[in-house]
Amino acid sequence: MIGPFVMGAIGMLTGFAMVVLIVFTVFKHASTESRRKQEVFNAALEKGVYDPALLGRAPSRRSTAALGWGFIFIAIGLALFVGFVTLGILADAIIGALVPLFMGIALVLYHRARKSLSAGENGNGKPIQIAKQEAPRAGGDI
Numbered sequence: 453m454i455g456p457f458v459m460g461a462i463g464m465l466t467g468f469a470m471v472v473l474i475v476f477t478v479f480k481h482a483s484t485e486s487r488r489k490q491e492v493f494n495a496a497l498e499k500g501v502y503d504p505a506l507l508g509r510a511p512s513r514r515s516t517a518a519l520g521w522g523f524i525f526i527a528i529g530l531a532l533f534v535g536f537v538t539l540g541i542l543a544d545a546i547i548g549a550l551v552p553l554f555m556g557i558a559l560v561l562y563h564r565a566r567k568s569l570s571a572g573e574n575g576n577g578k579p580i581q582i583a584k585q586e587a588p589r590a591g592g593d594i
Contacts, residue, residue: 518562519559519560521556522555522556522558522560523556524556525552525556526552526553526556526557526560529550529551529552529553529554529555529556530549532548532549532552533550533553535549536549
């Protein structure tokens with residue numbers, strides 16, 4: 453019969469292995485996706501089109517991430533607050549609810565500030581066409 457210590461150790465190692473496997477899978481997918489985007493960007497650049505949106509760095513995608521995470525943290529903070537009030541341990545655990553709540557509020561404010569700062573930029577989001585020029589030939593006029 454296997455003792456409880458050995459069963460606990462096996463359970464912890466299995467959980468750790470699962471976490472490592474999930475993290476490895478996520479990073480492998482991100483690396484493959486990044487390599488694919490870079491190849492598409494390089495192919496477009498060889499054809500004379502400079503479009504940073506091909507790399508996934510469009511300002512519209514970046515600016516909504518902070519807002520989404522802000523709403524998630526606000527929801528977690530409010531859920532913890534309601535849970536602590538329901539359990540009657542609000543005085544002892546208020547910091548556990550306020551930290552994610554204020555993190556979420558800070559992320560929403562960051563999104564608003566970034567949006568107002570980027571509104572002043574005059575980029576139209578269209579790709580830049582690069583005209584190919586022929587190199588001067590040896591012995592020719594410069």
